[in-house]
Amino acid sequence: MIDMALYKREMKGSVKLLIIFGAIITMYVSVIINMYDPEMMKMLEGFAQAMPELMAAVGMKANDTNLLGFMVSYLYGFILLVFPMLFSILRGNALIAKYVEKGSMVSLAAAPIKRRTIAFTQLGVLVSGILLLVLYGTIVELVCAVSGFPGELDTAALFALNGGLLCLHLFIGGICFLSSCIFSDTKYSVAFGAGLPAFMYVLQMLANVGGKAEKAKYFTFFTLFGPEGIVAGESGAIAGAAVLFAGAAVLYALGIMVFERKDLYI
Numbered sequence: 001m002i003d004m005a006l007y008k009r010e011m012k013g014s015v016k017l018l019i020i021f022g023a024i025i026t027m028y029v030s031v032i033i034n035m036y037d038p039e040m041m042k043m044l045e046g047f048a049q050a051m052p053e054l055m056a057a058v059g060m061k062a063n064d065t066n067l068l069g070f071m072v073s074y075l076y077g078f079i080l081l082v083f084p085m086l087f088s089i090l091r092g093n094a095l096i097a098k099y100v101e102k103g104s105m106v107s108l109a110a111a112p113i114k115r116r117t118i119a120f121t122q123l124g125v126l127v128s129g130i131l132l133l134v135l136y137g138t139i140v141e142l143v144c145a146v147s148g149f150p151g152e153l154d155t156a157a158l159f160a161l162n163g164g165l166l167c168l169h170l171f172i173g174g175i176c177f178l179s180s181c182i183f184s185d186t187k188y189s190v191a192f193g194a195g196l197p198a199f200m201y202v203l204q205m206l207a208n209v210g211g212k213a214e215k216a217k218y219f220t221f222f223t224l225f226g227p228e229g230i231v232a233g234e235s236g237a238i239a240g241a242a243v244l245f246a247g248a249a250v251l252y253a254l255g256i257m258v259f260e261r262k263d264l265y266i
Helices: 004-034 038-050 052-057 067-075 079-095 097-102 104-110 115-148 155-182 186-209 211-219 227-232 235-260
Strands: none
Touching: 004 067, 004 079, 004 115, 067 079, 067 115, 067 155, 067 227, 079 097, 079 115, 079 155, 079 186, 097 155, 097 186, 115 155, 115 235, 155 186, 155 227, 155 235, 186 211, 227 235
C-alpha cells in the first residue's frame, strides 16, 4: 500500500520541520521540568496569582505537588499541543494540496502507482512525523525527569498520557490530511486545515478560563483529551482518547476516498 521511493523522498521533506519542532520541544520540556523545585514553583504560583486568566487559558495550574502533575499543568496545555499541531498543519498541506496546485500530482498519478498507494504513502509520511514528534517528546521528558528527579516520575502514567496525546494529534492530522485532499488550492486547504484546529484550540482556552466561557468545552474536540483524567486512569478520559483515535481513522479514510475520486486536471 506504500510506495517506498515516494515515502523516503517525502520523509526527507519532513526532516527540517521535525528538527525545528524537536528543538523547540527539547528547549521547553527541559526548562519546564527543571523548574520543578520549591523556589521555582513559588515563582510560578506568583504568576498564576498575578495572571490567573492567562495561565488558566493555556491550561497552566500551580497547585500540583508531584512531578507528573507539574508536567501536565505546564506542558500539556500549550507546548505539547501547539507545536505538533503546527507540524500537522504545515506538512499535511504540502503532501497533497500543494502538489495538486502546482500540477505535479498529475504526473505523479500518471506513473504506474495507484492513487490509493499515493494517498496511503502521503498519509504514512504525515503519521510518521506525528509519531516521531510525540515519541521524541516522551524521550526528552523521561531523560529530563529521570536525570533531574530520579524516582519521582510515574513512567506508566506518562506513557498512557502521551498515548492520549498521540490520539489527539492523529485526529488533528486527520483534519489537515482531509482538507488537503478536498481542496486543490493551498489557500483553502490551509484555511480549513489550520483554521479549524486553531479555532477549536481558542475555544478550549476560553473553556479553561471558566465562568460562562466554560460552556465552550462542548464545542471543541480538545475537550476529549483530558490529561489529568488519563493520569488518574479515569474511564471517561480513556474513552475520550479512543474517540479521537477512531475519529482520526475516519478522517484519514475519507481523505483517501476523496483523493481517489479527485479530478487532478482542474
